[in-house]
Amino acid sequence: MEQGNIFINQGISEIPDRKMAIIAESLYLLNLLILPGIAFLALVWLFIKYDNVSTRISGCHLRQTFSASIWVGLLLVLVTWVMLSTMNHDSPYTWMIVIPYFVICHSVLVLLGIMGLAKALAGKKFHYPIIGPSS
Amino acid sequence: MKIKISTKPIYYSSLIVLLLLGLTIHTTIVLPQRDHLTPQIIKGKMVWEEHNCIGCHTLLGEGAYFAPELSNVYERRGGSQGGIYFIKAWLKAMPTNIPGRRQMPQFNLTEDELNALIAFLKWTSEINTFSWPPSEKG
Amino acid sequence: MLYPSQAVAKPYFITAIALFAVQVLFGLIIGIQYVMINIPFITFATAKLIHTNLLIIWLLFGFMGAAYYIIPEESEQELYNSKLAVLLFWVFLALTIITTLGYLLLPYATFAKITGNQFFPTMGREYLEQPTIIKLGLFAVLCGFSYNIAMTILHGRKTMINLLLLVGIVGSTIVFVFAFYNPSNLVLAKYYRWWLLHFWLEGTWELIMEAILAYIIFKITGDRAIVEKWLYIIVAVTLTTSVLGIGHHYYWIGVPEYWQWVGTIFSVFELLPFFFMVLFVFNVVNCTKCQYSNNAVKLWALSTPIMAFLGAGVLGFLHTLAPVNYYSHGTQITSAHAHLAFYSTYVMIVLTMVSYAMPILRDHKVINHGISQKLEILAFWLMTVSMSLMALFIAIAGIMQIYVQRATEIALPFIEIQNSMVVMFWLREIGGVVFFIGVIIYITNFFMVKKKYGTR
Numbered sequence A: 001m002e003q004g005n006i007f008i009n010q011g012i013s014e015i016p017d018r019k020m021a022i023i024a025e026s027l028y029l030l031n032l033l034i035l036p037g038i039a040f041l042a043l044v045w046l047f048i049k050y051d052n053v054s055t056r057i058s059g060c061h062l063r064q065t066f067s068a069s070i071w072v073g074l075l076l077v078l079v080t081w082v083m084l085s086t087m088n089h090d091s092p093y094t095w096m097i098v099i100p101y102f103v104i105c106h107s108v109l110v111l112l113g114i115m116g117l118a119k120a121l122a123g124k125k126f127h128y129p130i131i132g133p134s135s
Numbered sequence B: 001m002k003i004k005i006s007t008k009p010i011y012y013s014s015l016i017v018l019l020l021l022g023l024t025i026h027t028t029i030v031l032p033q034r035d036h037l038t039p040q041i042i043k044g045k046m047v048w049e050e051h052n053c054i055g056c057h058t059l060l061g062e063g064a065y066f067a068p069e070l071s072n073v074y075e076r077r078g079g080s081q082g083g084i085y086f087i088k089a090w091l092k093a094m095p096t097n098i099p100g101r102r103q104m105p106q107f108n109l110t111e112d113e114l115n116a117l118i119a120f121l122k123w124t125s126e127i128n129t130f131s132w133p134p135s136e137k138g
Numbered sequence C: 001m002l003y004p005s006q007a008v009a010k011p012y013f014i015t016a017i018a019l020f021a022v023q024v025l026f027g028l029i030i031g032i033q034y035v036m037i038n039i040p041f042i043t044f045a046t047a048k049l050i051h052t053n054l055l056i057i058w059l060l061f062g063f064m065g066a067a068y069y070i071i072p073e074e075s076e077q078e079l080y081n082s083k084l085a086v087l088l089f090w091v092f093l094a095l096t097i098i099t100t101l102g103y104l105l106l107p108y109a110t111f112a113k114i115t116g117n118q119f120f121p122t123m124g125r126e127y128l129e130q131p132t133i134i135k136l137g138l139f140a141v142l143c144g145f146s147y148n149i150a151m152t153i154l155h156g157r158k159t160m161i162n163l164l165l166l167v168g169i170v171g172s173t174i175v176f177v178f179a180f181y182n183p184s185n186l187v188l189a190k191y192y193r194w195w196l197l198h199f200w201l202e203g204t205w206e207l208i209m210e211a212i213l214a215y216i217i218f219k220i221t222g223d224r225a226i227v228e229k230w231l232y233i234i235v236a237v238t239l240t241t242s243v244l245g246i247g248h249h250y251y252w253i254g255v256p257e258y259w260q261w262v263g264t265i266f267s268v269f270e271l272l273p274f275f276f277m278v279l280f281v282f283n284v285v286n287c288t289k290c291q292y293s294n295n296a297v298k299l300w301a302l303s304t305p306i307m308a309f310l311g312a313g314v315l316g317f318l319h320t321l322a323p324v325n326y327y328s329h330g331t332q333i334t335s336a337h338a339h340l341a342f343y344s345t346y347v348m349i350v351l352t353m354v355s356y357a358m359p360i361l362r363d364h365k366v367i368n369h370g371i372s373q374k375l376e377i378l379a380f381w382l383m384t385v386s387m388s389l390m391a392l393f394i395a396i397a398g399i400m401q402i403y404v405q406r407a408t409e410i411a412l413p414f415i416e417i418q419n420s421m422v423v424m425f426w427l428r429e430i431g432g433v434v435f436f437i438g439v440i441i442y443i444t445n446f447f448m449v450k451k452k453y454g455t456r
């Protein structure tokens, strides 16, 4: 496996194909797990800057994770926010719905990210079911 | 592909094991200084174990979740004012045979065993658990 | 089958599966008792005892079968002493039956008296309810098992997979010593009980599970180097996170406060091994290319890490932070986690192994034949989906319990709350029935269908 720090001595468009795919998937996971928002912005930046040719695997992973990350925002932030702002906080039933919803949604999205990362590591394309663009 | 086996993880895990041993020794040393056991309490623990109370109840949150938490039952039922009498009366009144309610068996404990059990539960209620459970209901 | 001595795995697997069915049956009994129907002849405590003890026992049977099957092949060596393996099987089975009958037929206190618990008290602690002499017998079985495996490997080829399995097995045996340590200080007793339970479930058993998974994936892909590379990472992460992760059991049992920090910080990362397991299988297994034809095994092997990630990783993480655990400790949340974690990590890996090995042990030339595969895949889905839903229902009940019993000003008494959660407990019981149907289909498939169509 090639080693070396990708951010030093390289413009982003020179980052090798497979590495870019790995970075995209990692940012998707980081956004979900440790750095919500920040990792997403980094992903958006890469998505815009990097010359993402759809035939290459980097292009596939960038577009898939970008789209999936927007879904993440909708499903985890927007829907949860709507639920919390419309439901009665003093009722246990609110929490009996909101917490399982959030946990299930979040862990399924993380699992998809892991599979995406696994495929990126193997140098293959990956299609996020439903939440990723079809091409 | 050749795998390079690095010894680093072994090194880190040994460090962690050492840390665990250190903390364990510290914990083991401080505990007896805080908790004063009497033969009656020790007997009470035995009564508790030999009747498998943990099969339905929790004690300090561990056990089955079928019946109430008992680490604070002594206080919940009035401490030195009522706890003793309540627990005794309770154990003697089982089973309640109220339809639709979970039933506890009759263990036919002797007076001696009852007193030991209550001493054990009283001792347990005095353990410093950083105000766990969150409410007196357990 | 490459080595005749691998055949000793067969009775172990069959017993494991049979006890699995009995265990689930007792689960159904306690599920019914949860919805307020009192059953004559058996108390909740007795049925629960059998439910949890048989779980541990049959998983051990499964691990032993797996080891007896894998080790000769990996070591390129007949089993060191297959007579001993057969003997230990009968001893273990006898111990299991005696213990279960003892629980069923005698009041627990009488069982304790008869077996001399007063001379060496170790009974009456969760998961360690067996009489002291039975524990001794169990320890002897584990020692003999470890010895047999160790000698086989010593004389044969050493691979990462069989060495890891050896570490897991010997480690489990050593850790079992803590079953005999029950200090009269309750706090210390609880402290050391977790040295057995946590270091088994999140330590040595996890290593065994990882070794079995690696073996199966190696069998599917045929690429040892890449499997070993991943295995190395996974094991390293497991070892560095689980050891001090034990602190997540020490928050509220009366030990010093620093355990809240230690437990929280380390156990957060206990999710990582499961993360890497999912990454591993999906990175390595290329479903479109590989020639391996037993689809049921592939399904089990690929789903095990996913489910383990959810049950052990996610559900474990959810209540492992001290501030969360303050509210969730000792509620139905714990039960939800215990169910899904045990199923996803250990039940599934044993069933994967059984599905892989049994057709070979029964000498079936063609594994991939219609009906049998379909039935097994159906059983897989029935069990996995119903167990996930069961965990969900229990978790929802747990949230409600926390809210009404702990997080409000005027907390309600325990029993009243339990009555108001009865809908969730009913749903759980229905899930249990579906799960049981899955088990029955799985077993029927092995003992009937495969016999009939298997050798075609």
Ligand code: HEM
Binding pocket: B061, B062, B063, C126, C201, C202, C206, C248, C249, C267, C268, C270, C271, C312, C313, C315, C316, C317, C319, C320, C321, C325, C328, C329, C330, C334, C335, C337, C338, C341, C342, C345
């Ligand atoms: C490897 C698979 C695992 C299995 C089979 C497993 C199983 C269990 C079991 C049986 C219990 C005790 C339930 C009881 O007392 O009735 C438990 C408790 C617990 N587990 Fe796990 N577990 C696993 C992994 C994890 C992981 C990875 C974490 C953390 C990230 C975790 C966090 C916890 C916590 C915090 C408790 C204590 C709950 C409480 O009583 O407050 N577990 N687990």
Ligand SMILES: [Fe+2]
Binding pocket: C198, C202, C245, C246, C248, C249
């Ligand atoms: Fe643990």
